[in-house]
Amino acid sequence: MRWAGRGALGRLAMNLASWFAPPYFARRALARFHPRGYIAPTATLYHRHFTSGAHVFLGDRTLLYQDHQGGPIRLGDRVHLYGEDCLQTGAGGSIDIASDTHIQPRCQFSAYRGSIHIGSNVQIAPNCAFYAYAHEVKAGQIIREQPLVSKGGITIGDDVWLGCNVIVLDGAVIGSGAVIGAGAVVSGNIPPGAIAVGVPARVVKYRT
Structure with missing residues (x-):
């Protein structure tokens, strides 16, 4: 090595x-x-503005993709992507993942227009998705031809745990120490230390 x-x-x-x-x-x-660090032989790094700290792990079939005018991807020390994760940036978007965050397989991070900021020591279970943009949906025009918009991207604090199949949408802010239950959809503000579940995600209690 x-x-x-x-x-x-x-x-x-x-x-x-x-x-x-x-x-x-x-x-x-x-x-x-x-x-x-370690980059699996099957990982694909199609990104000109990718930087990483020390001892980063990129597992099998991880994809880092930069679309036209896409912003940077920055991974902190000891970030782990366990495999088949996709991180992509487009015009106006970037992805920052702080140190010691672990991301399980098959997670999707799409930063177009807005950016994705994830703190340190965050645990993300398999099949989670993060979308820092949305399509306009005005009548009379095909949706795929409408412009992308953002409400400010996605911000996740330190020491957050996201269960399997969580979806985090543009404009979401998840405070440090929060826990998001499996299958939840987060589109708003989750306070620090809160436990939130459901669609849309609602706070049910706080960590004690």
Whole structure:
């Protein structure tokens, strides 16, 4: 892993290292061996403005995609993307994920017009989706041809836990220490330390 990196030689070194490691979660150890972290051979980095901290883990079939005029993707130290996660930025959007946040497989992050900001030590369960934009829906025009709009993007504080299949929509603010139950849809403000469930997500109690 001493030769690890994003270039051709670095990717080859990580590919060779993966031959001797068990799959999936077990490969997290490879990210700890070198500050450049571990990028799975099947991960795709189609992004010119991607930066990351030390010991970042990008699992199998992770995709980082930059659309036309897309903003940066920044991952803090020890961020883990466990596989088949998609992070994409378009015009006016960026994605910032702070240190020690772990994202389970098959999560989608789409930052167009608005940006996505996720704090540190956040735990995101599988199949969650984050959309920092919406389509206009005026009558008389095909929806896919209408412009994208944003209410300010998505902000998630530190030490937040999102259960499976949570959807977070543009304009949502989730305070530090909050817990969002599986299958919830968040479109507004969830206070710090709150536990919220349902569609739309409503606070049912607070952590004690």
